[in-house]
Amino acid sequence: MNKRLLFFIFLVAIFMNISFLYAASEETTFLEEEIGPPEKVIVNDPLEPYNRAITAFNDRAYFYALKPTAKGYAKIVPEVIRRSIDRCFNNIGFPIRFVNNILQLKFKGAGVELARFVINSTIGIAGFTDPARKWFHLEPRNEDFGQTLGYYHMGSVFYIVWPFIGPSNLRDTIGKAADIFTQPATYLLDWWILLAARAFQKINYTSLHIGEYESMKKAAVDYYIFIRDAYEQMRIKEIKE
């Protein structure tokens, strides 16, 4: 009896010592595993030379065309109005969010989006303000067709950078194309009006976010890799949500 008891205590002592050692070890392999496999494994980039060239082109387009235009525009139009315009453009994107919430069986999300659209288009004066968020605490539920494809387990396939538009991948490119066809405006307006509206939206958006691209670029050691990896990680998170 006594011997068995002693042995038992001995075992407990060993167990506790092991767990103590484990708790204090400097071993960080488990952290490495937690962060995930190196990026090369998750981002397939067979078009890297082309993508790098387009990234450099977009970088120049930003600094020599988009940024100066947005800055000049910001001098004329006050920030309050620019924010309203940005909200209005977002409001117009309602069909995309609504349809893709449904496609992902997120019916509550679709309901929230519908309520937001109705409230903001009426009380919110065509979406220029956001009373749905301010008064009803309805937060936007962003979903697009790229996320829907991801929801049904489609991978990014390969990374691709589009001129003016920026980082994407095959899945999200298909998604973007589908999103365009979800927009009623696509069928109602001439292509050049749509293009002009898109350009205006981009200038307006940029005017509210000057400095963000710059500090991101500054943070990077190799900004092509940084953007590629950040884009893929961000999309993975959006798909999970």
Add this chain to the structure above:
Amino acid sequence: MKRLGLLCILLVFVFGIAGFSFADEKSYVENLIKSKTDQILAVIRNKNLSEKEKKQKIFDIAKPLFDFDTMSKLTLGRKYWSQLTPSEQKRFVDLFVKRLRMVYLDRVDIYGNEQIEYKPAIQKNKRIIYVPSVVLAKDQKFSVVYKFWKSPKGWKIYDVEIEGVSIVRTYRSQFISIIQKKGIKGLFKKLEKLTQG
């Protein structure tokens, strides 16, 4: 028999404490990040300090929260980290911290009006706790997750995730790509160039 009963009670007691400290650790980590960010926000909002003083104060507050050695190790990955001599490892940590400091303390002037909302900490496993938070800025909000691990020196941050983008991971991708093209020497050269001035 009596002693066995005593032992049972003792065991329950020991595991009880373990269970208790489990919950306790979560709230400890939560409070730690909250009090530190409150201190940092107070520094940012203090109008009597110059920008240089602010940066120094913020760094002093934030430094003990982070496990820079482990962060550096993780950004290189086991494979490349083990190829460095101890003095090279130390040099790498110095360069990496310098770089992080330059990048993330660059524009303290633009922060300060944001509100931070903390969500309950998540115990990933025995030695990893996530503290998710939401930063509310003007028209947008973004998620920030502080990832803590139980290091030999206590709970420390080994990674920060902003909108799903992990800092350690993006650095690792860049470092590995540079190493594969220009070797470890090339990476050191690049970091030295970037941390100058």
